[in-house]
Amino acid sequence: MAFSALSRPIMKAAKPNLLLCFDAFGTLFSPKGPVAQQYAEVARQCDFTGFSDKELQSRLLEAIKDEREQNPNYGKATGLGATQWWTNVIHKTFTPLLRNNQALPPTLVPKLIHRFSSSEGYEAQRDLVPAIRALRERISQQGVERLVIGVITNSDDRVPDILSSLGLNVSPLRYGTPFDASALREKQFDIDFHCMSYDVGVEKPDRRIFNAADIMLSHIIRARYKETLTESEMERWQKVYIGDEVAKDVVGAAEAGWNPVLLDVDGNSTEITSLEDTPQQTLEDLFAEHASVRVGSIRNLVSWLTGSEWEKR
Template sequence: MPPTPQKKNLFLCLDAFGTLFTPTKPIPITYAEAALKHGIAINTPEPATQVSSSFKSAFKRLSSEHPNYGRATGMGAEKWWAKVIKETFTPFLDPNQTFPKYLVPELLHTYSSRKGYTLYPDVLPFFHMIRHMKTHRVRHGASHGLWPWDKTIVGVITNSDDRVPRILSSLGVNMGPWHHPVIRASGPKDREYDIDFTVLSYDVGVEKPDQRIFAAAEEMLDRKLKDASMASGEDIRAEEFEKIYVGDDIHKDVFGAQDAGWSSVLLQRDAGTQGGQGYGLKMENKGEETGEGGETIRENRLVRQVGSLLDLCAWPRQVSERREVPPVRYVYIKEEVPEHRSPGQKKGGSRSPK
């Protein structure tokens, strides 16, 4: 779907895992280290490899028997993950060895908070930039040239269970209280959030690239705007917003959003660096290859691609000038953490969940 530059408002949605945050270290390594700490010895040259294989088997079986992280059968995500963890490590128990009591709680805590994940270094600077642009508009009554939209609403659309808002909050992202399908009218009206609301496959019941999860986000936008209109008396409509989705998966994120009628951007951080540096907004032909049941599907589409979230500042210029923006390199400057900031809030970082 071609962009519509006449629109003055932006509905920007982001993927979570691999786009905003990433694991602090490879998950199989953390699992293997936790097992050893709790008395499970994995006597192989590469214990993380064995743990990874066992984890994949457990994950596949539980996903088949209790889909959508257990939500489909009423199990719920926490019990579902507990069963995955137990099935992962049970094959490594010695005869007559009981399963360690605290292994499951430790891993559940690790992968529900900043203990297991880290933000990419461009994330907080990007949200800081958007907040600055919003403040500029309020004070001066006009949008900023770098970020020309009059209104910006930010959401997260992710294939995940209900841990994502907690993880992002623990990493210092200012999360709004709304999530699909709930709009909490009692939430603070005058408070600005980094992320206004979240849409989880766990709640919607389908995963990207299914168009219904993008439709759920559109529903959230519409309900939030109606709520805001009732409070302010200003008539704000969802069709006045350009919808852009940003993610790191070409099929689920980029093509999925395009098929749902959104503009989309592929976030492909520089190889060999933890966070990647910006290089402007590029347009390339991207191919998709998906193998299912022996079939291979090949498709080429024109894809906008960035190396950093901050590169999205080039979007309006590219749209207005109808050309590729010259490469730009961004350098992330680590800021000192103010004393009043909570322990979970920090600048910089980089990595994501499971």
């Protein structure tokens, strides 16, 4: 969809700094095909046959439900860890499908673990990488002094690896994980930090996972600029969150004091104002008028924020 007001520049932001965070699954990337279908495909590549896709899907859903009950938060709560958690899910999915004293193919688990930790199993939102980089290059022209981009997601710890495999330059900074502050000063990243429910211990819409992003922002400001982010300085930051689910992303972000943007690729949420149809204005003015807005693509979001169209390189 074309913008009707892109030729008009955005007014200089009242808040000169922007903390822009994204959901991961369904927003920055999505599975290349139904997960159960991909499981079946990999199994057959490993010469494991004799099951239907419908049967496998049922077993997979049961396995995930069972593992969540036994080892909450992808195994973090019981010290199991995400890799072993998914290994258990795979075993619980396929073991009931074995026939005639078969054994699980030894390559099945590592192939599936790798697939769903990389671009082999996921595809990026259209124009994701050039859009993020165009935002980095152009946002200062709209009066934004400092831009920090993060990920806040209900997920285990695979997300940074997935985003890296999709071509983004990802910072090592994760909530609850030690990091090398010098790396943040010496290098520009596409994604500055991650707040994953696996690390934070709560899931959206719980406001504590959004509050964790404030802590990450403080770490980054201290590392990059050797400044302490006081409460008054925090007031100079506009906090915007983009996700694809109303209940978890829009409602959760709003209740945590963030400005929510719904990524609505299919255009189904017509009750929410479309950013593509919104005249250019400051973010503060936009969200003073609308509790939330929706946008059809990451590209359109960046075009609105920067006030101009851009070409992929």
